[in-house]
Amino acid sequence: MKIYFLPKDKVKLLVESVLDEFQVFGAKAKEMKFEFGKIDTAAELRLDYNTTILPPVKTFFPNDEKILEFKPNGQTTSVHENSKKVLFGVHPCDIHAIEMMDNIFSTPPEDKHYLERRKDSIIIGINCNTPCSDKILCYDKGTYKADSGFDLMFWDNGESYLVEVVTSLGNFLASKFSYFFNFFTEYSGDFHEFKSEYHKRQDFVFEKKLTRKISELPEAMRQSYESELWHEVGAKCLSCGSCNIVCPTCYCFDVKDVVDIDLAGGHRCRNWDSCQNLDFACVGSGENFREKSSQRNRHRVFKKEVYLPQNKGYSGCVGCGRCNTACIAGISLIDIYNNVFSEEV
């Protein structure tokens, strides 16, 4: 592991040099909010953002993605996109989400479309000095910091950043910068001491939102299966699916074939889907296994906090708070979890 020192007023120059060689994705202003998307100029990139509407991981799993082309004679061609990308300024919770999606999409049968986009991509993380909003639960989840899942990590050091390099890809990029730019220099201080002080400051400003430990949640959730709580949540929910669409760890999709208007061919595309849609669990015979909104809401939360921990050993929620912000009905995971905790016998 190497640590570099980068004055903040040189970040723009650094981004320009990355833009010369790579497609760069990062946070940029969108009216009063931030979106995560392709950056064309260094001035567009914002490292001082709170959270983005859609998460960085959707760069590798876009909506309305063309995955196959076909001809009337049955000939098919798989469509892959594999340009090298740099995701610049990814927050720790979103780094956790990317690690989780890497695991999901590389579990057989592998999702080649995600993996092709993801391959050789460089993740440049940036730590959070302060919480993004009051809707997050990353402190309870432990996802407000990340020890892996990135190539470089920026640590705020006042007038400068310390840049932690942990992978060979990160090292390749950092060595290049330190060779070409004399402002990207090796840090000579005690990084462990710096990190420990940084996390102590985070402990001071980040807040616990849950009344009990997150490790107790799966069991509490299991006990809540027949709870009235799900009917209350279901009665409020409008089944709009926004909570799924903005979530960095939701990965359900639908596939459809689109035939060209001249019948000369067509393509297959996939679109994000939502388990909150009425017909999500509807099968060919017309049976709908989760016809009620209460069942769909319970399923969304159980998938994240019971089924994934049971089957994969990790929670399917990184606590980014996007679903809590997006829900026009005011449904909040923080309230749901605390209600589940208060009901447990």
Ligand code: SF4
């Ligand atoms: S469930 Fe909500 S808080 Fe958890 S990762 Fe998804 S959007 Fe973020």
Ligand code: SF4
């Ligand atoms: S965003 Fe809110 S209203 Fe929309 S489906 Fe999700 S929980 Fe229901």
